[in-house]
Amino acid sequence: MLIFFVLAILFLLPLVIAAQETKPKVALVLSGGGAKGIAHIPLLQTLDSLNIVPDLIIGTSMGSIVGGLYAMGYSGDSIASLSKTLRWEKLIGGKLSLNNVSVEEKSENEKYLLGFDLVKRKLSTTSYLYSDQYLRVLLARLTFPVHTITDFDKLSIPFRAVTTDIVNSKQQVIGTGSLSLAMRASMSIPGAFEPTKFRNTLLVDGGVLNNFPTDVAKSMGTDIIIGSDVSGFGKPIEELDNLSNIVFQTTMMVNYGIYPENRKLATILVDHVPNLTYSTSDFDRSNQIYEEGKLAVLKNVVQLSRLSETLQPFEQRSRFLPFLEDKIVFDSIAFKGISAANLALVKERANIEPNKVYTKNDMAEVVKSLNGTNIFRKINFEEIYVDEKKVLLFTGFEKSAHRFGTSLHYDSYREVGVVANYTGRNVLGSASRLLFTIDIAEQPKILLQYQKNFGERRQWWWNTEAKGLRLKQKLFIDGMLAENLNADSYGITGRINKNINALNSYIGIGINYGKTQIEPSISPDINENALALINYTSNSSTLDARYVYNTMNEVFYATEGSALTTVLTQSIKQDVNAVFTDEGVSGRTNGFTKLQIGYEKRVPFTSTITGILDAAAGVTLDDKLQGDEISFFEYGYPDLFFLGGNLPIQTAGTFAFQGLNEDELAVSQFLMLNLAVQVNTMGNFYITPELNIASVGFDDVEEYLNNIHDPKGSWQFGDETSLLMSAGVTLSYKSILGPIEFNTSWINDSNIVRFFLSVGIPFNR
Numbered sequence: 066m067l068i069f070f071v072l073a074i075l076f077l078l079p080l081v082i083a084a085q086e087t088k089p090k091v092a093l094v095l096s097g098g099g100a101k102g103i104a105h106i107p108l109l110q111t112l113d114s115l116n117i118v119p120d121l122i123i124g125t126s127m128g129s130i131v132g133g134l135y136a137m138g139y140s141g142d143s144i145a146s147l148s149k150t151l152r153w154e155k156l157i158g159g160k161l162s163l164n165n166v167s168v169e170e171k172s173e174n175e176k177y178l179l180g181f182d183l184v185k186r187k188l189s190t191t192s193y194l195y196s197d198q199y200l201r202v203l204l205a206r207l208t209f210p211v212h213t214i215t216d217f218d219k220l221s222i223p224f225r226a227v228t229t230d231i232v233n234s235k236q237q238v239i240g241t242g243s244l245s246l247a248m249r250a251s252m253s254i255p256g257a258f259e260p261t262k263f264r265n266t267l268l269v270d271g272g273v274l275n276n277f278p279t280d281v282a283k284s285m286g287t288d289i290i291i292g293s294d295v296s297g298f299g300k301p302i303e304e305l306d307n308l309s310n311i312v313f314q315t316t317m318m319v320n321y322g323i324y325p326e327n328r329k330l331a332t333i334l335v336d337h338v339p340n341l342t343y344s345t346s347d348f349d350r351s352n353q354i355y356e357e358g359k360l361a362v363l364k365n366v367v368q369l370s371r372l373s374e375t376l377q378p379f380e381q382r383s384r385f386l387p388f389l390e391d392k393i394v395f396d397s398i399a400f401k402g403i404s405a406a407n408l409a410l411v412k413e414r415a416n417i418e419p420n421k422v423y424t425k426n427d428m429a430e431v432v433k434s435l436n437g438t439n440i441f442r443k444i445n446f447e448e449i450y451v452d453e454k455k456v457l458l459f460t461g462f463e464k465s466a467h468r469f470g471t472s473l474h475y476d477s478y479r480e481v482g483v484v485a486n487y488t489g490r491n492v493l494g495s496a497s498r499l500l501f502t503i504d505i506a507e508q509p510k511i512l513l514q515y516q517k518n519f520g521e522r523r524q525w526w527w528n529t530e531a532k533g534l535r536l537k538q539k540l541f542i543d544g545m546l547a548e549n550l551n552a553d554s555y556g557i558t559g560r561i562n563k564n565i566n567a568l569n570s571y572i573g574i575g576i577n578y579g580k581t582q583i584e585p586s587i588s589p590d591i592n593e594n595a596l597a598l599i600n601y602t603s604n605s606s607t608l609d610a611r612y613v614y615n616t617m618n619e620v621f622y623a624t625e626g627s628a629l630t631t632v633l634t635q636s637i638k639q640d641v642n643a644v645f646t647d648e649g650v651s652g653r654t655n656g657f658t659k660l661q662i663g664y665e666k667r668v669p670f671t672s673t674i675t676g677i678l679d680a681a682a683g684v685t686l687d688d689k690l691q692g693d694e695i696s697f698f699e700y701g702y703p704d705l706f707f708l709g710g711n712l713p714i715q716t717a718g719t720f721a722f723q724g725l726n727e728d729e730l731a732v733s734q735f736l737m738l739n740l741a742v743q744v745n746t747m748g749n750f751y752i753t754p755e756l757n758i759a760s761v762g763f764d765d766v767e768e769y770l771n772n773i774h775d776p777k778g779s780w781q782f783g784d785e786t787s788l789l790m791s792a793g794v795t796l797s798y799k800s801i802l803g804p805i806e807f808n809t810s811w812i813n814d815s816n817i818v819r820f821f822l823s824v825g826i827p828f829n830r
Contacts, residue, residue, distance in 0.1 A: 088379035091289045091372075092282035093119040093135075094331070095128030097252070097272035098295035099345025102127025103148055104337045104358030105293045109141030111362050112291075115373040118381045119291065122224045123238075123282050125271035128293070129226040129251035130204075133244055136224035137211045138386030148355060151203075153348030161198050162618045164626055165433040167414070168564060168571045169516060169526050173439070173500070175620045176826055177470030177486055178802060184465055198436060201443070202429045204245035209425040210389045212448070216241055221384045225285075226251040227271035227278045231260060236274045238281055239263070243447060259442065272296070275323065279330040289372065292331030295358075297338040298324065333368045337361045349748060393423045395448065395457040403461040406495035407440050413523045414438055414567060415459065437568060440464060440490065466490045473802060474825035476712065478539075478726055482506030484828045496523060500530075504828040508536045512828075524564040528573075531557045537586065539726060540595060541781070541815075548595045549586040554579065554703070570614040577607045581703040589646050599644040603703050606637040617667065621713055621804050622743065622751055622797070624675045627666050634659040634704075641700045654697040656688040661706065663720065673746075677753075679739035681720050683732070684766055698733050698764055705731040708759065711795065711808045711821045716829045723757055724791030724812025724819060730780060734762035734769040737789070749799035755810075759789040779814050789813065 093112070095105050105128060112119070124132030134144050166174050181188045205212075217224045217240045226247040230237040239247040242263075250261035250268040260267040271278070276296045283290065298321065328334060340360040343350045362369075397419045403411050414434050417423065428446065435444045442462045449456050470486040482504045489499040497517040504510040514530035533555045540548040560575030583601040585594040610633045617626035635658050642651045661683040668676045683706040687697050697704070707718055709725030719728055722737065737759030744752050760776055762769030763783045778785025793810025803826040811818050 088376065089288035090120045090286060091117070091291065091376070092121040092123060092285070092287035093132065094277065094279045094282050094290055094292045095122070095124040095132045096277040096292075096294045096296040097124075097126025097128050097270065098276075098297075099127055099254075100153070100343060100348040100351065100354060101295040101337070101341050101345055102131055103351050103354045104295050104341060104361075105131045106141060106145045106148060106355055107358040107362045108291075108293050108335055109135050109144060111141070111366065111369060113141045115369055116381060117291075117369065117373050117376060118384050119222055120382060121282060121285060121287060122222050123227060123278050124224075124248075124251065125227040125276050125278055126252040126254075128295075129248050129271070133224055133226065133248040134207060136217070136220045136222040137208060137244065138221040138384060139207075140386075145355065147207075148351055151351075153351055161433070161436050163620050163623070164616045164618050165568060166437040166439065167434075167567055168569065168613065168615070169518070169528070169562070170437065170439040171615060173488070176472065177484070178472035178825070179470065181469040182465035183467035183469065188469070198443070201245070201249055201445070202432060204248055205432075205446075206425050206429055208243075208245040208248075209391070210387045211244055213389075214244070217244065217247075220244070221386070222382065225281065227275055227281060228253075228261075228263075228268040229271055229273040230266050231255075231269050232266040236271070237263070237266075237268060238278075246445075275327070277324060277327045279327045280323065283330055289332045290330055291333045291335065291369075291372075292328070293335045293337065293361075294328065294331075295337045295341060296324070297341075333365055333372065335361045335365050391424045393425070393428060394421065394455075395419050396454040397456050399456050399458045401458060401460045402463065403459070404463060404491070406491035407438075407463065410438060410496045410518055410523045411435060411440070411459075411461070417457070419457075434568060435459070435461075464490070466492065472826050474823070474827050476823035476827065477821055478710075479508055479536075479827070480506065482508070482828065484826070493517075502828065508534075510534050510828050524567065526562050526564070527560070528562065528575075529557075529559045531555075538583070538728065541726070541729060550583055550598075551586050552581065552583045554581045556580070569616050570612070572610070572612050574610045575608070577605075577609065579603075579605050579703060581605075583702075593646070597646045599646060600642075601644070601702070602642045603639060603701070604641075605639040605701075605704055607634050607704070608637060609634045617665075622745075622799060623667050624669050624743075625667050628664070630661075630663045632659075632661050634661075636697075636704070639697065639701055639704065641695060643700055650695055650700060652693055652695050654701050655690050655694045657697050657701070657704070658686045659704070659706075660684050661718075667743075670742075673744060675743040675745075677739070677741040677743055677755075679721075679741070680737070682736045683720075683734060685733045686766055702731060705733055706735055707731055708735065708737070708761070708789075711806065711810075712823055712827050712829065713804045713806065714827055714829045722759065722789065722791065723755055723793040723808065723810040724815075725789075726819075730761065730789075731783075732761040732763060734764075734766055734786075736760050736773070751795075751797040751799070753795045753797065755793055755795070757789070757791045757793075760786065761789060762786045781814055787814075 122132045122136045131144060163171060163174060211220060214220060226239045228237045228239060228250045250263055251271045253261050253269040255269045260269050277294050279290050279292050337358055340357050343354050398417060400408060400411065415431050417431055432444060432446060440463055442464055444459060444461045446457060446459050449458050466489060468488045472484045475481045484502065484504050486502040491497055492499050493515065494517055500514040502512045512530060512532045516526060516528045518526045536552045538550040538552045540550060556579040558575055558577045560573050562571045562573035564571045581603045585598055589599055612631045614629040617623040617628055636656045639654045641654055663681040666678045670676055690696065707728040708720050708722045709729035710719060710721050710727035711723060715721055739755060739757045741753050741755035746752055760773050761780055769786055772786035776786040776788040778787040780787035780789050791810055791812040793808055795806050795808040798805045802824060805824050808821040809818060
């Protein structure tokens with residue numbers, strides 16, 4: 066018997082030793098959870114400190130972003146540092162920066178609240194709640210060191226991204242292809258982000274079916290699962306009281322069915338759910354979420370330390386971020402999904418050639434430039450091999466050729482309006498844009514515009530437009546409303562422009578015709594008006610030359626950049642007919658030359674405080690009166706400079722000045738300076754105190770310069786060189802409707818505090 070026992074020991078001993086020498090397979094599973102996924106990062110740092118290197122990482126949604134970076138070799142500390150420096154509000158849902166939009170497209174950028182595509186005679190919405198522009202560019206840059214790896218098992222740690230295939234209604238676990246594409250696809254939240262095209266299907270957020278995929282790890286033969294969960298159970302009935310929560314819970318119903326069992330599969334469950342006080346969308350609280358993520362890790366540090374001790378006898382996986390020289394060279398360039406009408410423009414704006422060396426930053430700038438054409442919903446690039454040659458392939462997803470946009474606006478001066486727009490691409494020739502926009506309001510506006518790029522490099526563009534306005538102009542005397550005037554204006558402009566830089570500057574020359582008719586809202590026969598005016602009509606033709614430079618990073622509430630506009634205007638002819646109750650004036654005015662310069666500079670003092678310098682000047686030189694000509698300064702009203710208003714977008718020829726109403730002050734000469742500080746108090750709330758000073762003249766430049774240092778007049782009476790000074794503060798909220806602003810300001814001479822409210826995006830040109 067003893068002999069059999071000894072023989073059994075000898076037989077089993079090698080098996081026991083072998084079992085002890087086999088390293089258990091460890092998987093790290095990171096759940097989805099939007100902004101709450103930042104709480105995963107302290108766990109990664111702890112794993113690094115304990116020398117625990119997983120054999121497999123599986124992530125869903127935000128967990129795939131964090132997990133993918135960790136799998137390719139980034140350390141927990143480097144991911145933490147990256148998280149703290151990123152501007153999450155831009156990364157998740159940020160629109161294309163204005164400084165990346167082509168100069169010929171800037172005027173239409175962020176103009177409409179809702180958009181619709183016309184496809185096969187059916188209307189569909191043109192956009193999702195958030196844009197992934199910045200996210201895709203960032204992921205491409207971060208994953209550059211492994212962009213040649215298409216098998217995720219060959220990463221520093223094998224990785225899987227869990228997604229949902231909405232075409233075939235099944236879970237899709239991605240382990241091959243582009244890492245950045247897999248990470249991006251895993252967090253395509255339905256309705257918020259556009260689905261990601263993958264092979265022959267469409268992928269959305271993996272959390273729809275499986276937000277905590279420990280079962281995927283188990284199916285891949287793992288022995289130990291470290292599960293980091295930030296997702297949580299469904300909301301109770303008392304919290305399902307709003308559309309957002311109901312839609313989210315409905316989307317996640319299938320996931321909630323398997324979620325409890327998946328939590329049980331975790332050998333070590335790092336449960337962040339009880340500690341997290343922020344929501345999936347609170348990316349502006351990333352630092353606080355990171356700190357909250359430390360709490361669950363501390364509760365599990367003993368278990369993690371024991372695991373570290375268990376793994377000590379075994380050789381750990383070598384983990385590092387591969388070094389890849391920042392050098393990209395291609396044998397040829399190819400384009401896919403781009404129409405023939407747009408191809409020439411796209412090639413020129415890409416400005417990239419084969420057999421030249423580029424960096425990952427260069428490639429990011431190319432994508433931004435192509436997005437700036439406003440042709441694409443998105444555009445991707447990848448390297449492929451054709452006949453053993455490396456090809457850079459750009460794949461474009463063009464916007465519809467026929468698009469409709471609409472928005473609402475209100476302000477306490479012009480009141481409410483609804484803007485409707487049609488934009489047609491390549492309807493009248495290749496590389497062209499046709500616009501028709503109408504402001505349906507008590508004071509309506511209408512615009513018809515045609516624009517076309519041409520030339521060998523598509524750097525020239527022709528722009529012609531016709532517009533009409535029917536406005537009510539208010540006349541103030543001593544700060545009080547004295548009269549309401551009806552003003553009808555019509556204009557036609559033709560301009561040829563040449564880009565100096567396709568993204569920030571151009572020069573142009575144009576010819577303009579305008580007709581303006583003004584009359585009191587109440588007939589002088591019934592009520593004598595302050596101007597004794599019966600009717601005023603002007604027909605004016607001018608030539609102009611301009612230089613425009615714009616590097617602002619946003620349309621509204623920019624935090625950095627500069628803008629410079631210089632316009633030189635020469636009159637061709639201006640005929641005026643003015644009829645008053647006691648006299649009439651009719652004839653041609655003397656000729657004039659105008660020069661106007663507007664400059665704005667925004668400097669970020671801190672991440673939340675921006676300094677604003679706004680300066681402008683306008684000078685008018687008039688020809689000597691000859692024969693029966695009438696004075697331009699007295700009767701050439703439509704071609705003067707206009708000061709006033711607080712709207713976020715100004716009409717051409719109008720210069721914002723707090724304390725004045727829109728177009729309130731018409732002058733022949735002016736020099737002004739505005740100083741302001743824009744403070745982003747929290748989220749999308751801003752407060753902007755501002756000081757303004759200006760010297761204005763109403764006669765020729767000689768009289769103005771003689772009195773500019775000692776202005777004695779009152780700007781309200783418009784006859785002598787005058788000084789304007791105002792101070793005010795604007796409270797703002799960047800809403801889904803556009804800017805919501807409330808301004809209170811004071812201006813000298815009238816000594817009246819004025820209040821102004823505006824909501825939405827005004828239709829101004």
